[in-house]
Amino acid sequence: xxxxxxxxxxxxxxxxxxxxxxxxxxxxxxxxxxxxxxxxxxxxxxxxxxxxxxxxxxxxxxxxxxxxxxxxxxxxxxxxxxxxxxxxxxxxxxxxxxxxxxxxxxxxxxxxxxxxxxxxxxxxxxxxxxxxxxxxxxxxxxxxxxxxxxxxxxxxxxxxxxxxxxxxxxxxxxxxxxxxxxxxxxxxxxxxxxxxxxxxxxxxxxxxxxxxxxxxxxxxxxxxxxxxxxxxxxxxxxxxxxxxxxxxxxxxxxxxxxxxxxxxxxxxxxxxxxxxxxxxxxxxxxxxxxxxxxxxxxxxxxxxxxxxxxxxxxxxxxxx
Amino acid sequence: xxxxxxxxxxxxxxxxxxxxxxxxxxxxxxxxxxxxxxxxxxxxxxxxxxxxxxxxxxxxxxxxxxxxxxxxxxxxxxxxxxxxxxxxxxxxxxxxxxxxxxxxxxxxxxxxxxxxxxxxxxxxxxxxxxxxxxxxxxxxxxxxxxxxxxxxxxxxxxxxxxxxxxxxxxxxxxxxxxxxxxxxxxxxxxxxxxxxxxxxxxxxxxxxxxxxxxxxxxxxxxxxxxxxxxxxxxxxxxxxxxxxxxxxxxxxxxxxxxxxxxxxxxxxxxxxxxxxxxxxxxxxxxxxxxxxxxxxxxxxxxxxxxxxxxxxxxxxxxxxxxxxxxxxxxxxxxxxxxxxxxxxxxxxxxxxxxxxxxxxxxxxxxxxxxxxxxxxxxxxxxxxxxxxxxxxxxxxxxxxxxxxxxxxxxxxxxxxxxxxxxxxxxxxxxxxxxxxxxxxxxxxxxxxxxxxxxxxxxxxxxxxxxxxxxxxxxxxxxxxxxxxxxxxxxxxxxxxxxxxxxxxxxxxxxxxxxxxxxxxxxxxxxxxxxxxxxxxxxxxxxxxxxxxxxxxxxxxxxxxxxxxxxxxxxxxxxxxxxxxxxxxxxxxx
Numbered sequence: 001x002x003x004x005x006x007x008x009x010x011x012x013x014x015x016x017x018x019x020x021x022x023x024x025x026x027x028x029x030x031x032x033x034x035x036x037x038x039x040x041x042x043x044x045x046x047x048x049x050x051x052x053x054x055x056x057x058x059x060x061x062x063x064x065x066x067x068x069x070x071x072x073x074x075x076x077x078x079x080x081x082x083x084x085x086x087x088x089x090x091x092x093x094x095x096x097x098x099x100x101x102x103x104x105x106x107x108x109x110x111x112x113x114x115x116x117x118x119x120x121x122x123x124x125x126x127x128x129x130x131x132x133x134x135x136x137x138x139x140x141x142x143x144x145x146x147x148x149x150x151x152x153x154x155x156x157x158x159x160x161x162x163x164x165x166x167x168x169x170x171x172x173x174x175x176x177x178x179x180x181x182x183x184x185x186x187x188x189x190x191x192x193x194x195x196x197x198x199x200x201x202x203x204x205x206x207x208x209x210x211x212x213x214x215x216x217x218x219x220x221x222x223x224x225x226x227x228x229x230x231x232x233x234x235x236x237x238x239x240x241x242x243x244x245x246x247x248x249x250x251x252x253x254x255x256x257x258x259x260x261x262x263x264x265x266x267x268x269x270x271x272x273x274x275x276x277x278x279x280x281x282x283x284x285x286x287x288x289x290x291x292x293x294x295x296x297x298x299x300x301x302x303x304x305x306x307x308x309x310x311x312x313x314x315x316x317x318x319x320x
Numbered sequence: 321x322x323x324x325x326x327x328x329x330x331x332x333x334x335x336x337x338x339x340x341x342x343x344x345x346x347x348x349x350x351x352x353x354x355x356x357x358x359x360x361x362x363x364x365x366x367x368x369x370x371x372x373x374x375x376x377x378x379x380x381x382x383x384x385x386x387x388x389x390x391x392x393x394x395x396x397x398x399x400x401x402x403x404x405x406x407x408x409x410x411x412x413x414x415x416x417x418x419x420x421x422x423x424x425x426x427x428x429x430x431x432x433x434x435x436x437x438x439x440x441x442x443x444x445x446x447x448x449x450x451x452x453x454x455x456x457x458x459x460x461x462x463x464x465x466x467x468x469x470x471x472x473x474x475x476x477x478x479x480x481x482x483x484x485x486x487x488x489x490x491x492x493x494x495x496x497x498x499x500x501x502x503x504x505x506x507x508x509x510x511x512x513x514x515x516x517x518x519x520x521x522x523x524x525x526x527x528x529x530x531x532x533x534x535x536x537x538x539x540x541x542x543x544x545x546x547x548x549x550x551x552x553x554x555x556x557x558x559x560x561x562x563x564x565x566x567x568x569x570x571x572x573x574x575x576x577x578x579x580x581x582x583x584x585x586x587x588x589x590x591x592x593x594x595x596x597x598x599x600x601x602x603x604x605x606x607x608x609x610x611x612x613x614x615x616x617x618x619x620x621x622x623x624x625x626x627x628x629x630x631x632x633x634x635x636x637x638x639x640x641x642x643x644x645x646x647x648x649x650x651x652x653x654x655x656x657x658x659x660x661x662x663x664x665x666x667x668x669x670x671x672x673x674x675x676x677x678x679x680x681x682x683x684x685x686x687x688x689x690x691x692x693x694x695x696x697x698x699x700x701x702x703x704x705x706x707x708x709x710x711x712x713x714x715x716x717x718x719x720x721x722x723x724x725x726x727x728x729x730x731x732x733x734x735x736x737x738x739x740x741x742x743x744x745x746x747x748x749x750x751x752x753x754x755x756x757x758x759x760x761x762x763x764x765x766x767x768x769x770x771x772x773x774x775x776x777x778x779x780x781x782x783x784x785x786x787x788x789x790x791x792x793x794x795x796x797x798x799x800x801x802x803x804x805x806x807x808x809x810x811x812x813x814x815x816x817x818x819x820x821x822x823x824x825x826x827x828x829x830x831x832x833x834x835x836x837x838x839x840x841x842x843x844x845x846x847x848x849x850x851x852x853x854x855x856x857x858x859x860x861x862x863x864x865x866x867x868x869x870x871x872x873x874x875x876x877x878x879x880x881x882x883x884x885x886x887x888x889x890x891x892x893x894x895x896x897x898x899x900x901x902x903x904x905x906x907x908x909x
Contacts (some may be wrong), residue, residue, distance in 0.1 A: 033782035037790065037828045041389045041470025043807070044815060047486040048473060049828045051465035054540040055488065085382065086540045087568055154604055160613040161604060169613065170604045171597055173374075268599040270570045278378070278569060282781050 005252030005308065010301040017070075017170050019296040023289050024066050033283035035083040056083060069289070076119060079293070080286035082279075089290035093272055095311035098175055103263055104256035106187055115199035116242075120204025122242075126211055133193065135207070150193045150266030158189060165282035168231050171268040190267045194260055198252060202245060209241035216240070254302025258295025347446045351721075366590040366907030373595045374901060375605040376618035379569045383555060383751030385522040386462050387641040389470040390620035391805075394522070395900040396572060396596065399587070399637055401525035403551040404455065405516075407890040408586070409902040412646075412698065414520045415586065418450065418550065419475060420502075424517060429511025429851045434504050434519065439878065440580040443549040445526050448704035452551060454526030459461040461532070462523045466541045468710070471807060474817070475518035488539055498612050503813045511849040513856045526550060530559070552580045552589035552904055571712065574597040582778040590907035606884060610636065615886045616901045622884050624683065626700045631686075641891060642880040643899030644698040647814060647850050648691040649803035650875040651763060661745045664734035666871035668741070670715040672727035674766045675876040679720075681758035690720045691875035693812050693817075693868040695861065698895060702853075703811035706861025707868075714869050727770050740771035748798035749788040752778035756801040763800040767874045774798070789832045792824065799832045801871075805898065811860030813850055819867050833872035840866050 036053035037044075053059050057068060072078035116136070121130040156162050161168040168186035176183040213219065214237050222232045241286040259273025268274075272291055279287030310317045344585070380393040383402045388394065398406055406417035416422055416437075423434045440450045447813040459479075462472035466488045476482060495507035508515060530549065535543040546561045548554070548733030558564025565573030572595035596618060600608075606622040608614045610630070622630065622640075630636045653660040653669060660666050675690050682688075692713035695703040719722035736742055746767075750760030756859030757778060764774040777796065779788065789799035806814040817823050822845075823838030840863060847859035868875070881899035885891050887904075892905035 032787075033780060034827075036788035039468060039787040040828065041472045041826070042785070042790075042830050043389075043474045045473035045477070045484075045486070045826060046825050047484060048465060048468065048470075051486040051488070052468055056463055085379070085568060086542075092568065108430055110599075120361040151601070151603060155607065160611055169608070171600055171608075196337055201337060246875070266604070268601065268604070270599060274599060275569065283780065 001308075001311070005304070008304050008307070015300055016293060016296055018294055020073075020289060021066065021068070022133050023292045024062070024069070024285075027285050032285075035283060035285060039083055060255050066133060066234060079290040082287050084282040084284045084287070085280075086105060089286045092275055092287070093290055093294055096270055096272045096275055098282065099173060099269050100257060100264070100273060102173075102176065102183070102187055103190050103194060103260050103269055103271060104253060106191040107260070107263075108249070108253050109257065110191045111195035111198035114201030115193065116206050116245070118199070118203040120210060120233070120238070122203065122207040123210035123214070126207075131207075134203065138203045140283070141196040141200035142204075144196065146193060146197065146262040147266055149196055150189070150263065153189045153193055154266070166300045170266065173267070173269045186267075187222055187269075190260075190263050190269060193266070194256075202248070205245055205248065206241065209244060210237055213237045213241045241308065246309060246313060249304045250306030250309070251299065254299040255295070257298040257302075259291060291297070324847070324857040334371075338542065341395045361847050366890060366905075367778070367909065368586055368590055368907075369592050370590075370908030371593040371595055372591045372903050372906055372908065373597060373614040374616050374618045374903065375600045375608065375614045376596060376598045376622040377600055377602055377605070379598050380572065382544050382570075383547060383563065384467065384541060384567060385467050385525045386458060386614055387541070387544065391898050393898055394897050395894070395903065396555075396574065397522045397525070397681060398551070398897075399553045399589075399904040400547075400551045400555060400574065400900070401522055402440065402585075403520055403522050404436070405520040405524075405671040406797075407520065407896040409896065409905050410895050412700070412702065414517060414808070414898050418455070418524070418526065418587070419519070423516050425516065425851060429849065430508045432508065432515055432519075434506075436504065437584050438502060440550055440584050441581070441618070442526075442531075443554040443577045443579050444557070445559060446548045447579060448528070448533050449501075451501040452498040453501075454500060454528050455504050455524055456493075456498050457490070457529040457532070458525055458527040459496060459523055460493050461490045461527060461536055461541070463493070464488060464536060464541070465679065465707075466536055466539055467543075468541075469523055471518075471521060475514065475521065475807075475883065476523065476578070477642065478508050478510060478512045478515060480509050483842050490533070490536055511851055513850050513853075514808075514812045514846055516555050516814075517808045517810045543659075549577045550580075552582075552585065552587050553579070553594060570598055572598070585674045586788045587904040588907070589904045591903065592856055594903045603804070609884050609886050610639070612886045612888050615889045616903075621755065621882045623871060627686065628881060639885050639887060640884070641893045641899065643882045643893045643895055644688070644696060645879045645881055645884060645898040646696055646698055646807055646809055646896075647803060647878075648694055648696055648875040649801075649877045650691070650694070650695035650873040652789065652799040652802050652873045653871070654797050654799075655836070655872050656792070656795075656834045657797070659741070659746065660735075660797060662734050663870065664730045665741070667715070668727040668730035668770055669872045670716065670871040671730060671766065671770075672722045672724055672766050672770050672873055673777055673876065674722040674762055674876075675720040676765075677762045677874045678703070678759050680882055681755045681756075681762060681853040682879075686880075688877050688879035691878045693715075694873075694875050695814055695864045696878040699809050699811065701857065702809045703814075703857045703860045706858045707864035708861070712868070714865075714866060715871070715874070722766055722769070724769050729870040731770060741767075741827050741875065743771045744769060746797040747777060748800050749758065749777045749779060749784050749796045751781045751784060751801045753781075756781060756784075760800040763798065786828070790829045791827050792829055792834055793826070795829075795832070795834065802832050804830070809896065811857060814865065815860065815863060816844055816848065819872065821824075835867070835870065835871075837866075837870060840870070 036049050040052050072168050118134050121136050125131050154161050157166045158169045159165040167188040172186040187285045221307045258275050261273035264271040266272040276291035381390040382388050386395050404419040405414040418436050420435045420437045423432050425432050453746040456887045461467050462469035463483050465486045483491045497505040532543045545563050554577040555563050555576050556573045557563050602620040602624050606626045653666050693707050695707050699797045732739050751757050767774050788794050817830045819835045821841045824834050825832045843863050850856040883893045883899045890907050892902040894900045894902050
């Protein structure tokens with residue numbers, strides 16, 4: 001197992017290198033804006049634009065720029081400075097990480113708490129009215145874009161803008177260390193909005209997997225041995241049915257830790273996703289690069305964690 | 321040209337599109353000032369105290385007054401800093417701010433003398449009185465690439481000794497002299513008709529050298545994070561001067577500057593605190609302002625559906641004001657290569673363009689008037705009237721929808737006997753998202769009516785400027801999504817950069833048509849040194865006419881910005897700054 005983990009970590013590092021290189025290539029090869037000209041403004045003299053280009057290191061060949069970036073990253077864990085406002089990208093991302101983690105982890109808990117029970121209930125009563133209602137509802141939730149759902153929830157339930165002023169408004173986020181009550185209140189709507197589509201998808205996945213598992217031979221054997229149905233479901237059915245869900249969950253939480261872009265935009269949560277969005281709008285390569293790398297890091301390591309967890313969930317899996 | 325928010329530029333689009341239907345017609349009913357039913361600028365008698373909350377979608381570009389160059393940022397810069405001149409909200413006339421009186425200009429126009437007010441002090445931790453040397457240092461640091469001022473060369477490059485090569489050091493400029501603590505003298509290499517107006521730029525706001533110099537070292541100045549204020553407000557800071565009231569992308573907190581003396585200022589500064597809350601979705605923010613949770617929009621227009629609802633709601637429409645922006649949007653035709661090196665082909669395009677449909681792509685009449693020349697209505701007697709005002713339209717058509725017959729007549733003059741264009745396909749580089757992409761589609765459809773096939777290359781808005789239209793060797797035949805906002809209400813600031821052949825640059829070029837007409841160039845050079853403002857504005861008015869008639873670029877909209885106020889505050893929209901709120905004139909009711 002130890003050798004496996006070391007091997008996977010090395011692959012993860014290589015993957016991150018590839019991701020950072022591709023981001024650099026995309027930014028340089030495709031027609032994106034000239035950061036020096038953007039920084040200087042449209043009334044600037046050519047001399048100023050050129051000096052800013054030198055200051056940003058953009059006068060150097062592409063491979064030198066990339067090498068300098070990597071050097072800074074490896075030697076000092078320096079993600080560079082924003083072309084747009086000269087702020088440190090690392091500081092910006094780290095200062096925004098708690099907000100993104102709050103949205104992602106809270107949303108994750110909500111969708112798991114809703115999605116899996118709904119999936120189980122639907123699976124053990126397939127084609128019942130309850131099943132049809134829940135699966136129909138999940139289809140609606142999957143189909144509703146986060147942006148739309150977010151705005152609707154704000155106009156229905158948020159303080160200041162809603163018809164029923166129950167939950168925290170957009171822009172009301174504060175760090176948990178500052179005021180846990182306000183933190184919780186401000187995140188209820190983002191959590192529910194973010195969780196809606198995920199919960200629906202997980203419910204459908206759980207239902208499908210469980211129905212399939214419940215037709216396996218070993219389930220029939222378990223029933224033949226006289227086990228109670230609840231035990232058959234929880235002990236034998238769910239364990240196998242949930243294994244792929246764990247994989248998905250790991251990937252999704254990793255993805256969201258890189259920034260829940262739309263949710264953060266609609267609810268004005270100052271997280272990494274919102275930062276990534278602004279970086280793209282401003283053609284701010286260091287910020288784009290930083291947020292992409294960060295997102296990739298979480299996805300890669302969430303995958304690794306999931307693979308390790310697999311060995312514990314499924315006795316058939318071993319790592320040599 | 322000050323920047324407008326890219327996020328907002330994209331958002332505004334869709335925005336106003338829906339409203340068009342509700343606001344009807346394509347008429348030219350217009351006004352050159354701030355429009356709004358309940359416009360109630362409070363210059364005296366407002367209520368002291370309270371907090372004003374401004375909501376924005378994006379962030380400021382730079383807090384540093386030497387680097388700031390963005391409409392929304394100026395709403396903060398001008399209440400925290402005192403340039404030599406500034407503006408009252410509903411005005412385009414510069415007024416002495418740090419200066420004690422309007423500058424005096426010598427007969428030959430080469431010496432400009434400014435006396436500054438006594439008793440103006442920097443905020444903590446500097447705390448000392450402002451002197452003329454602080455203004456000198458502020459302007460000099462504008463030529464340091466570490467500060468990266470975007471207009472120092474354009475407006476202050478005329479000062480004797482101003483550097484042409486830019487490095488990472490603050491140069492000493494011999495033409496800026498400070499004979500005593502309260503006098504600053506600018507020696508110019510040649511007369512400049514706009515130099516006095518340029519003294520309203522925030523670059524002239526004083527910066528204490530002994531405090532700022534250490535932050536100006538290196539490749540990027542960090543003075544913005546440690547800046548001191550001279551205005552009624554300051555960005556909240558700690559005892560060492562480090563800014564604590566700014567969290568990028570989240571909020572900016574302005575508090576009273578304890579060293580501001582109201583007797584030296586015409587700003588009433590009613591509120592105790594100004595809170596700029598950033599990152600808001602425009603739809604949500606508009607709702608919050610209407611509900612009184614916040615007080616005014618900073619960098620975004622209310623979205624379409626809400627704008628329509630507000631304008632049709634008698635109890636809400638008084639909360640909205642429309643302010644004209646000083647500039648225009650236009651379609652630039654590349655005059656340096658076929659087919660648009662032929663004036664008649666360009667005139668055919670000017671006749672056939674469906675400017676009414678183009679305006680609809682940005683929301684129709686509510687977004688502004690159809691532009692028939694370049695100097696916008698808010699310039700008024702500063703060149704707009706002299707260019708013929710609303711009456712000057714060399715390429716008229718019914719409902720501004722294009723005139724195919726006249727376009728064909730022009731093509732015949734250009735040598736296309738059938739009246740249809742039969743040359744090679746032309747290329748345009750356009751925005752890859754609405755409204756710009758929709759505008760470009762209208763341009764292509766209009767040109768198809770005269771047989772001109774257009775190949776559209778779609779890219780990000782900023783890439784369109786910095787990689788294609790602004791780089792002559794990459795420039796396409798048509799740039800349909802360009803526009804310009806003048807830094808101040810002098811026609812030179814509106815026309816010179818865009819249409820003077822001298823300003824065609826290999827990169828960061830803004831003469832997108834690459835117009836290089838010796839007659840127009842000569843008239844511009846003459847007007848630039850004209851010191852008599854009436855004569856100068858008249859000359860620029862004539863230049864505007866010539867540029868428009870050349871059809872090197874076809875203006876199509878003079879825009880207006882909507883500013884939405886809550887019912888809890890008084891209004892103060894900056895006419896000089898595209899409708900940004902002047903929070904130093906607003907008060908909590």
